[in-house]
Amino acid sequence: xxxxxxxxxxxxxxxxxxxxxxxxxxxxxxxxxxxxxxxxxxxxxxxxxxxxxxxxxxxxxxxxxxxxxxxxxxxxxxxxxxxxxxxxxxxxxxxxxxxxxxxxxxxxxxxxxxxxxxxxxxxxxxxxxxxxxxxxxxxxxxxxxxxxxxxxxxxxxxxxxxxxxxxxxxxxxxxxxxxxxxxxxxxxxxxxxxxxxxxxxxxxxxxxxxxxxxxxxxxxxxxxxxxxxxxxxxxxxxxxxxxxxxxxxxxxxxxxxxxxxxxxxxxxxxxxxxxxxxxxxxxxxxxxxxxxxxxxxxxxxxxxxxxxxxxxxxxxxxxxxxxxxxxxxxxxxxxxxxxxxxxxxxxxxxxxxxxxxxxxxxxxxxxxxxxxxxxxxxxxxxxxxxxxxxxxxxxxxxxxxxxxxxxxxxxxxxxxxxxxxxxxxxxxxxxxxxxxxxxxxxxxxxxxxxxxxxxxxxxxxxxxxxxxxxxxxxxxxxxxxxxxxxxxxxxxxxxxxx
Amino acid sequence: xxxxxxxxxxxxxxxxxxxxxxxxxxxxxxxxxxxxxxxxxxxxxxxxxxxxxxxxxxxxxxxxxxxxxxxxxxxxxxxxxxxxxxxxxxxxxxxxxxxxxxxxxxxxxxxxxxxxxxxxxxxxxxxxxxxxxxxxxxxxxxxxxxxxxxxxxxxxxxxxxxxxxxxxxxxxxxxxxxxxxxxxxxxxxxxxxxxxxxxxxxxxxxxxxxxxxxxxxxxxxxxxxxxxxxxxxxxxxxxxxxxxxxxxxxxxxxxxxxxxxxxxxxxxxxxxxxxxxxxxxxxxxxxxxxxxxxxxxxxxxxxxxxxxxxxxxxxxxxxxxxxxxxxxxxxxxxxxxxxxxxxxxxxxxxxxxxxxxxxxxxxxxxxxxxxxxxxxxxxxxxxxxxxxxxxxxxxxxxxxxxxxxxxxxxxxxxxxxxxxxxxxxxxxxxxxxxxxxxxxxxxxxxxxxxxxxxxxxxxxxxxxxxxxxxxxxxxxxxxxxxxxxxxxxxxxxxxxxx
Numbered sequence: 001x002x003x004x005x006x007x008x009x010x011x012x013x014x015x016x017x018x019x020x021x022x023x024x025x026x027x028x029x030x031x032x033x034x035x036x037x038x039x040x041x042x043x044x045x046x047x048x049x050x051x052x053x054x055x056x057x058x059x060x061x062x063x064x065x066x067x068x069x070x071x072x073x074x075x076x077x078x079x080x081x082x083x084x085x086x087x088x089x090x091x092x093x094x095x096x097x098x099x100x101x102x103x104x105x106x107x108x109x110x111x112x113x114x115x116x117x118x119x120x121x122x123x124x125x126x127x128x129x130x131x132x133x134x135x136x137x138x139x140x141x142x143x144x145x146x147x148x149x150x151x152x153x154x155x156x157x158x159x160x161x162x163x164x165x166x167x168x169x170x171x172x173x174x175x176x177x178x179x180x181x182x183x184x185x186x187x188x189x190x191x192x193x194x195x196x197x198x199x200x201x202x203x204x205x206x207x208x209x210x211x212x213x214x215x216x217x218x219x220x221x222x223x224x225x226x227x228x229x230x231x232x233x234x235x236x237x238x239x240x241x242x243x244x245x246x247x248x249x250x251x252x253x254x255x256x257x258x259x260x261x262x263x264x265x266x267x268x269x270x271x272x273x274x275x276x277x278x279x280x281x282x283x284x285x286x287x288x289x290x291x292x293x294x295x296x297x298x299x300x301x302x303x304x305x306x307x308x309x310x311x312x313x314x315x316x317x318x319x320x321x322x323x324x325x326x327x328x329x330x331x332x333x334x335x336x337x338x339x340x341x342x343x344x345x346x347x348x349x350x351x352x353x354x355x356x357x358x359x360x361x362x363x364x365x366x367x368x369x370x371x372x373x374x375x376x377x378x379x380x381x382x383x384x385x386x387x388x389x390x391x392x393x394x395x396x397x398x399x400x401x402x403x404x405x406x407x408x409x410x411x412x413x414x415x416x417x418x419x420x421x422x423x424x425x426x427x428x429x430x431x432x433x434x435x436x437x438x439x440x441x442x443x444x445x446x447x448x449x450x451x452x453x454x455x456x457x458x459x460x461x462x463x464x465x466x467x468x469x470x471x472x473x474x475x476x477x478x479x480x481x482x483x484x485x486x487x488x489x490x491x492x493x494x495x496x497x498x
Numbered sequence: 499x500x501x502x503x504x505x506x507x508x509x510x511x512x513x514x515x516x517x518x519x520x521x522x523x524x525x526x527x528x529x530x531x532x533x534x535x536x537x538x539x540x541x542x543x544x545x546x547x548x549x550x551x552x553x554x555x556x557x558x559x560x561x562x563x564x565x566x567x568x569x570x571x572x573x574x575x576x577x578x579x580x581x582x583x584x585x586x587x588x589x590x591x592x593x594x595x596x597x598x599x600x601x602x603x604x605x606x607x608x609x610x611x612x613x614x615x616x617x618x619x620x621x622x623x624x625x626x627x628x629x630x631x632x633x634x635x636x637x638x639x640x641x642x643x644x645x646x647x648x649x650x651x652x653x654x655x656x657x658x659x660x661x662x663x664x665x666x667x668x669x670x671x672x673x674x675x676x677x678x679x680x681x682x683x684x685x686x687x688x689x690x691x692x693x694x695x696x697x698x699x700x701x702x703x704x705x706x707x708x709x710x711x712x713x714x715x716x717x718x719x720x721x722x723x724x725x726x727x728x729x730x731x732x733x734x735x736x737x738x739x740x741x742x743x744x745x746x747x748x749x750x751x752x753x754x755x756x757x758x759x760x761x762x763x764x765x766x767x768x769x770x771x772x773x774x775x776x777x778x779x780x781x782x783x784x785x786x787x788x789x790x791x792x793x794x795x796x797x798x799x800x801x802x803x804x805x806x807x808x809x810x811x812x813x814x815x816x817x818x819x820x821x822x823x824x825x826x827x828x829x830x831x832x833x834x835x836x837x838x839x840x841x842x843x844x845x846x847x848x849x850x851x852x853x854x855x856x857x858x859x860x861x862x863x864x865x866x867x868x869x870x871x872x873x874x875x876x877x878x879x880x881x882x883x884x885x886x887x888x889x890x891x892x893x894x895x896x897x898x899x900x901x902x903x904x905x906x907x908x909x910x911x912x913x914x915x916x917x918x919x920x921x922x923x924x925x926x927x928x929x930x931x932x933x934x935x936x937x938x939x940x941x942x943x944x945x946x947x948x949x950x951x952x953x954x955x956x957x958x959x960x961x962x963x964x965x966x967x968x969x970x971x972x973x974x975x976x977x978x979x980x981x982x983x984x985x986x987x988x989x990x991x992x993x994x995x996x
Contacts, residue, residue, distance in 0.1 A: 020686065021686065022816075029689065032819075036789065073785055073818050074784045074785040074786065075785050087785065090785065090789065109695075109852045109854065110827060110828040111828045112795060112796060112827040113714070113767070113768070113795075113828075113829060114767070115855060116712075116714070118858060121862060121865060122861065124669070124670070126667075127667050127668060128669065136667075139666070142662055142666035145662060145665045147656050147661075147662055147665065154652060155653060158645050158649035159649070164641055164643055164645055165640065166843060167843045167844065168640035168841070169624075169637060169843070170625060172622070198607075202867075203701075203867035206865060206868045207867045209865075210866055210867075215614055216613050239862070239865060252572075269612070270611070284571075287530075287571055287588060288572065288585065288587050288588045291534065297611075301610055301612065302610075302611055303610070316570065317567050317570045318520075318526070329610040330609045331610035344665065345664060345665045345666065345667070345668060345869070345871060346873070347867055347868065347869070347871065355607045356609055357609060357613060360616060363619035363620065364616060364737070366620060367707075367708055367730060367733060367737060368701075368704070368866055368867075369700075369702060369704060369705045369845055369866075369867065373843060373845065373871060373874070374843045376871070425570075
């Protein structure tokens with residue numbers, strides 16, 4: 001407890017007066033550094049505050065503040081009539097070990113532990129590729145997003161003092177105003193017969209798929225999807241430890257006779273359908289198959305996860321009511337959202353199911369992100385009530401229909417030698433299959449050289465190796481000029497690799 | 499294919515001209531209803547459009563539109579020179595079965611499938627209890643939330659046309675501006691040595707805990723926590739299939755010698771610590787234990803999940819730098835957020851770790867909610883840059899310190915016969931243990947009769963049955979008057995049950 005002061009503080013401590021960090025904290029940081037690196041051993045006596053203040057040319061009060069701080073943090077201890085010492089109870093650290101790898105996070109990103117790798121999940125998509133035009137898989141055009149309406153409604157809500165209550169912890173099920181509005185919205189627009197207790201507000205459809213998967217598919221339970229199917233849903237089922245069984249998809253949608261056959265051999269927990277427009281192929285599930293599927297669900301007690309991702313975009317006729325509108329026995333979990341109508345970054349969706357299922361989903365959701373953004377949820381409720389959403393939806397539907405017609409017209413005119421496709425009745429994308437022997441990888445590589453990027457993960461649409469050779473080409477987010485450019489590039493690429 | 503028209507359309511179809519739904523769609527809905535209920539069998543001939551329009555007193559074009567719609571949806575088919583028929587390929591549905599349970603969602607909430615129940619998870623907390631004053635476990639006072647600053651910055655961002663790009667799909671890792679700002683913010687305020695690739699923006703600390711748990715604890719891996727510990731973290735570990743081993747917590751925080759003993763017997767995947775102020779007890783992890791824990795992590799290759807939930811609230815001295823600031827071997831996953839500074843409903847936090855770990859977390863996060871709210875993230879970045887966050891943080895820290903002093907002063911003055919507690923050096927709550935033989939359930943029930951509610955799930959703090967008999971009493975969200983009311987009610991309750 002009485003080792004002499006031999007450490008050269010004066011030459012080792014550097015005070016940066018231009019720094020925003022308090023001088024006394026700079027002093028603390030450096031002394032802690034010396035202790036941790038072993039340069040100042042346990043029980044080393046520290047210089048008195050007067051001495052150190054003179055050495056470092058700082059105010060004595062600053063040194064006292066630093067010592068107080070170090071003491072409150074247990075680094076040093078004061079012994080009456082003896083002085084101030086490095087705490088004797090600190091474990092001795094091997095300086096070599098530490099100095100060898102300082103700044104490791106910065107320089108080498110070493111990892112000191114094991115963790116589960118998830119190769120079935122995608123880390124980055126199209127948004128991280130550099131290109132002049134990015135051809136997505138069917139997303140809205142953010143340039144048309146009603147940002148002024150959003151900002152106006154948001155401002156009206158934040159202006160009201162009583163709305164401060166929206167800022168504290170709220171119900172995990174979601175803002176009550178929005179749930180009330182959604183009951184009417186869903187019942188009127190989709191023929192559901194639902195009430196507030198059947199609705200959980202999510203961060204978009206994807207959270208709905210995640211919650212449903214975690215509820216239904218633990219311990220290798222079986223989910224039936226189409227061959228082919230929406231790749232992110234497949235990934236979500238795999239993450240939940242579910243086993244995917246695939247049935248074929250034809251021009252009437254997913255084949256329910258095959259589902260019936262699977263049910264004879266296995267206990268099925270769920271069937272995932274995008275009944276309105278099958279993802280990725282865009283076909284609509286036919287009326288007889290809808291009824292067959294509901295009947296199978298009733299008889300075999302499985303859940304139908306109905307992902308109605310583009311209900312609001314139908315161009316040839318009125319949208320077909322979802323399976324959920326005819327769900328008399330509580331078999332359907334109905335999932336949808338507003339990201340496709342408003343904007344992908346404003347993530348609000350809904351998970352509609354029997355109350356007990358909704359409550360279980362809420363339990364889980366509570367540990368995912370606790371709750372939604374109540375200010376934004378209230379904003380959306382307002383926009384539904386005052387008609388902003390419906391007006392915007394009508395507006396963009398017209399624009400997207402024109403884009404579909406232009407894109408499909410040009411595709412038919414110029415590229416039928418290479419591509420097979422059907423004009424989609426709705427939605428934001430065309431399912432385009434490349435005729436053999438052409439290969440999308442080669443086409444995409446050539447297109448990227450011409451500054452047009454497509455979804456690099458397209459092979460996941462053929463997880464069953466059925467040879468679909470298809471990709472979704474989103475037309476909704478491309479304006480007229482961009483559509484023409486994309487078609488021209490595809491034409492030139494195909495001719496070059498012919 | 500030629501059954502005669504015997505179904506009495508005229509008397510069964512009701513057109514509501516006041517409805518917002520198109521008349522032709524009303525007609526569709528009802529005909530579909532008849533088909534589904536079996537009232538119109540497959541191959542039934544439908545009346546001609548002229549006949550039906552006369553019967554129903556609607557325009558013939560309306561009937562034609564309805565038939566077109568039904569045809570496009572496959573419900574009916576037109577046979578040239580013969581007429582229009584219900585599709586013969588529809589499965590015959592048993593009408594009894596359907597009519598028996600219509601409106602089941604609405605009336606009975608029957609469930610047609612099996613799903614996993616999660617008793618370890620909480621569905622609702624304090625926010626759903628009715629009371630004049632709700633005593634939380636340490637959350638900010640939403641009445642102090644800087645809603646004007648948020649609204650102002652949000653407006654500035656939405657006003658700029660080029661910010662529409664923020665509305666499309668963005669990087670799952672989070673808005674790049676915010677990540678850049680956070681690098682400086684975290685390195686300066688917390689002594690981290692981090693860069694952009696080490697940061698994932700989350701929806702608050704809870705999402706960070708969830709992601710870390712899912713990465714580290716699958717397949718019954720072991721996580722060490724304190725006895726007692728933050729209950730929501732415990733629940734999240736259990737959800738991830740982790741096994742919780744508990745070590746004791748004393749006045750120096752979590753006992754690292756006990757952790758060392760556990761490591762001798764088991765392979766440990768993670769240790770969860772709230773090092774700054776242990777949750778729930780509020781004690782600060784001592785310097786020697788910090789170094790010991792880091793050393794153990796290096797030698798045993800486990801991850802330290804450091805949840806620094808209230809770093810910004812320290813009243814007696816400067817905050818102690820997190821373990822992450824001294825993490826030389828990549829052992830620490832550092833989790834924090836802005837919900838405690840700004841408002842619980844605006845959920846933005848961060849997950850800081852070696853790049854490869856961050857990338858894995860991003861893969862998973864992509865299927866949870868795809869990405870954050872980029873408008874809000876950009877708003878926060880702006881508020882950090884222009885000093886709004888720091889100013890607000892300084893302002894509320896002073897207020898919370900006053901509230902701590904008032905609350906603890908009154909507690910000491912009036913209730914030391916019944917309660918044990920230490921004045922917390924920081925944070926928003928006091929850990930209050932009820933002396934034996936008093937019971938919190940009885941106290942809470944009596945308090946609720948006087949319109950004061952506490953966290954009903956408090957028993958989860960004693961999952962190990964160690965007899966802690968403690969709850970966290972949040973003082974930060976109570977103003978002076980409310981603090982006095984709570985103390986008075988507790989006093990009157992304790993005297994009544996004495």
